[in-house]
Amino acid sequence: MKIYTKTGDDGTTGLQGGKRVSKSDLRIQAYGLVDEINSVLGIVLTHELDVDLKNLLTLIQNELFVAGSDLSNPDLASTKNRIVNPMILNLENHIDKFEGELAPLANFILPGGHKIASFLHLARTTTRRAETILVELSKSEQINPECQKYLNRLSDLLFVMARLVNKRTNTPDVIWKP
Template identity: 70%
Template sequence: MKIYTKTGDDGTTGLQGGERVLKSDLRIRAYGSVDEINSCLGIILASGTESDITTLLTRIQNELFVAGSDLSNPNLADSRTRVTSEMVIRLESDIDKFESELAPLTNFILPGGHRTAAFVHLARTITRRAETEVVELSQHTDLNQNCQKYLNRLSDLLFVLARVINKRNGTPDTIWRP
């Protein structure tokens, strides 16, 4: 099978179920941003992380494929490959686990520190954009609300992971000084 089909040469792409939409459609932008998060996590994993973080980010990469599939399927009656509330709860558990390693925040921090933490902050900001796009899309069509919740929790988890990576590498977080 060839990688190119030429069906998108007119600026459209297919959704699950066969509907064709413009590549500039908000739905396409939303799941494109989810794909961008996944690529950023791939960079982080290729850079090397501790085994517990590698295992977590690999699971999240797989879950992001679920989120992308969910967003590409406008038929909510089709329950295949959907983000679930259990996936959201699992992220909350991950946040609690990793946050227990950290001192409470007393200041805002700037993205950066250790190189890997900086990439995690980048993934976090891409996640925030994806969440914003999903929120905007939800104003125009019905969506699985677990997608939006998942992205919200994921950005929180990535923030915590960046701090954990800094701490584990002996790199202090950079405090924001107005």
């Protein structure tokens, strides 16, 4: 099978269910950004990581693939490949666990520190951008609200993970100095 189909040469792409939309459609932008997050996490996973972080990021990559599928399917009656609440609860549990290793925040933190932390911050900001597009999309179309919650929690988790990598590698967080 060839990778190219030529069906998108007119600037449209197909959603699950066969509907064709513009490649600039908010839905396409949303799941494109989810794919971008996944790519940044792929970069993170090429580095040496503690096993708990590696396993969690691998799980998140798979869940992001589910999120992309979820967003590409405008038929909310379909339950196939949907983000569900237990996925969100898992992110929250990891946030709580990892925050237990960290000192409470006393300052604003700038992206940076260790290289891996910097990539996690990049993934976090891309996640925020995806969430913003998703919020805009939800004003005109129905989406699975769990996707929006998932992205919100994921950005929080990625922030905590960036701080955790800095701590575990004895790299100071970059403190904002007004």
